[in-house]
Amino acid sequence: MSVKILSKSEAFYDTYERRPGSNKDQTHYCPGCGHGILHKLIAEALVDFGVTKNSIVVGPVGCSVFTHYYFNAGNFQSAHGRAPAVATGVKRSLPESIVLSYQGDGDLAAIGGNEILHAANRGEAITVFFVNNAIYGMTGGQMAPTTLIGQKTTTTPYGRTLENEGYPIGMSEIISQLASPVYVERVMLADTRSINAARKAVRKGIENQVEKKGFSFIEVLSTCPTGWKMTAPQAEEWIKTTMLESFPLGVYKDIADQVEPLILHKDTVPSRRVPKFLGLNQEGEGFDISQMKIAEDVDQEIKIAGFGGQGVLSLGVWLSEIGMREDLKVSWIPSYGPEMRGGTANCHVKLSRTDIGSPLVTHSNILIAMNRPSLEKFEADVVEGGVIIWDNSLIDIEPTRKDIRNMPIPATQIAKDLGTTRISNVVILGVLAGITDFLDPDVVQRVLPIIFKKKQLLSINLKAFQKGLELGRELAN
């Protein structure tokens, strides 16, 4: 028994290779977070029913956005609130698979409130795990539909009030009123006993699907010590003393034994009709999927990362702005995963002569690391022969890679010498213009006055750019 509890479930990857950075053994969840416990309960059930390889976990947007790092099963990551729609599509096209939708309260009850109601009402043969931690954990603790009356969040700093925000929503109560769901239960993760009860509910939800019984919904009252600003034991206690008043536990509906197994048909679309469905072409006009243009010739894939306040996102915007003036295709996306809580920021920038397929930079040819966590986290993702520009006035380690061009730049020190550390990103812009041929320094110098309208600001930024440019040119030679 002790082996079973202490060892990691086979439904998890041995090491989390999809997790960026060097920590491949631990999850990204905060200590004391309920998500990790629920993952474990689900993983154990998948193994016990022998369905891991046949299962598909549909992850949400929220702290559990990275379920695909952990479950050694099929994985989807859906848009915010859309997990039930994705799960519907997956289950209908692969009726023999076990499809799990995993969602937080912001995801399921706020932005995705409509999605879940209709998936439940249609009686989709999926299992939904609803993690109710009464807050938006990932984005820094805003009010969720399930936030309690009186609960302080960043958007209800004086506490949620009935007059302003209304009552917390009881999703189990609502879903259980619909005719189609076969099983609805609310459980909690607050101590060993309640976790054991939750384990049973998780198993039942999955077993129902194995037996083709229809829509199951398991709401899990779950700790968020970070969002609640509590220690882990305080958070567990808070569930018992406070959350339970608004969210009573129990089986809200269970008709699984009374319904016949569903006969699930595979909805197929003849492939000749796909282009028409996608609105790509008229049927019969010679649509050829091999002719679809895939962007191959992306010239620069840049990841810029550092602390919030270092101008990391602005540097990305400027690069895109300059790229546009150079007639390039450009994309810029800020990435705000849970790592935002640590105060870090990063953005993905692509500059290309051809169409850009995806704005995501997964393998950068230039990494700009403005602090140590960013270097540690993204170094492994740089392509062989790529460039790592890192601020060696702030970072006290070196890149470990030997197959990249290593460019230590004391950007913050240079900026400080010029009068303010806030312009270290412009120093880096100069370095980029110096080491590559995709940023024409003249164009950059024409764009800077548009960005920095105040004369004084412009003059110091031009100096920072010039310094970086000289340094970049030296390094390039």
Ligand SMILES: Cc1ncc(C[n+]2csc(CCOP(=O)(O)OP(=O)(O)O)c2C)c(N)n1
């Ligand atoms: C379309 C869209 N709107 C808003 C956001 C910002 N956002 C990210 S996660 C989140 C809420 C997460 O809260 P919850 O679902 O309760 O998950 P938790 O982190 O608490 O587990 C929001 C609003 C987003 N990523 N996408």
Ligand code: SF4
């Ligand atoms: S912020 Fe809350 S929900 Fe998110 S990982 Fe941390 S404890 Fe868990």
Ligand SMILES: [Mg+2]
């Ligand atoms: Mg939440």
